[in-house]
Amino acid sequence: MLADTAALARQAREAGQGLGAFNVILLEQAEAFVAAAESTGHPVVLQLSENAVKYHRGSLAPLGRALVALAEGSAAPVAVHLDHAEDTALCYQAIELGFTSIMYDGSKLPDDENRRTTAEIVRAAHAAGLSVEAELGEVGGKDGVHAPGARTDPADAAQFVADTGVDLLAVAVGTSHAMSTRDAVLDLDLIERLAAAVPVPLVLHGSSGVSDLGMQAAIRAGMVKINVSTHLNGVFTRAARVELDANPKLTDPRKYLGPGSTAMQKEAARLLNLYAI
Ligand code: G3H
Ligand code: ZN
Numbered sequence: 588m589l590a591d592t593a594a595l596a597r598q599a600r601e602a603g604q605g606l607g608a609f610n611v612i613l614l615e616q617a618e619a620f621v622a623a624a625e626s627t628g629h630p631v632v633l634q635l636s637e638n639a640v641k642y643h644r645g646s647l648a649p650l651g652r653a654l655v656a657l658a659e660g661s662a663a664p665v666a667v668h669l670d671h672a673e674d675t676a677l678c679y680q681a682i683e684l685g686f687t688s689i690m691y692d693g694s695k696l697p698d699d700e701n702r703r704t705t706a707e708i709v710r711a712a713h714a715a716g717l718s719v720e721a722e723l724g725e726v727g728g729k730d731g732v733h734a735p736g737a738r739t740d741p742a743d744a745a746q747f748v749a750d751t752g753v754d755l756l757a758v759a760v761g762t763s764h765a766m767s768t769r770d771a772v773l774d775l776d777l778i779e780r781l782a783a784a785v786p787v788p789l790v791l792h793g794s795s796g797v798s799d800l801g802m803q804a805a806i807r808a809g810m811v812k813i814n815v816s817t818h819l820n821g822v823f824t825r826a827a828r829v830e831l832d833a834n835p836k837l838t839d840p841r842k843y844l845g846p847g848s849t850a851m852q853k854e855a856a857r858l859l860n861l862y863a864i
Contacts, residue, residue, distance in 0.1 A: 766796030782809025
């Protein structure tokens, strides 16, 4: 069933667990994540980023509608989230399409304009029953630059939530986007201080760079929504590549996307169980 992202995150926080939020580029990946949620009995957040929308020739609706349909037809609670959106028009479109949450990133705007625009998005989203995530203290790596040194200040974070009314807050605590090794060092003490200072569930971006044990420690320290993309894409692509290398004459995409999807489902299920400490 389609479920509200912030409500799932609050439930996870109360249970001391993490909520898996996995990025989707292809429909097969979304199907794999929903199957993983159903097989484990844990909820999942399907995330479609503004970058993925650009890949789909700028159209949010085709894959966005498919994600909502998958969530509605699922036996497990599934949320549908617009990820890393800088374009406010895309946010309003996600509201129309029945998404359950939006991450609005106004960090490139001057600070007061960012707060004002974020608060406007929050008002529109709340009126339609969606929740909103924002980010404070930029998580490095979005432009391929490793910047694991970025940190979010707990008092600033609490003030930002008060000023904007966001339901979830992404914080910088040592991760960096698109890491291909799982050796990021998290600032667990800062996560604890942020969790104590910030009234809404915390979100970890760039989670591909975190080891299994590191992630469980982060969840115990108070991290809730765990965003993973690169790691699961790697699992998908490696499995597809094995098929392509073994069968150079393959033409039917189902023959290589299928194994990719199966491998991704297995790893997503493993992660969902790992987060449910
Ligand atoms: O918003 C999505 C995530 O932050 C994914 O980051 O590709 O490093 O796992 P990642
Ligand atoms: Zn991210």
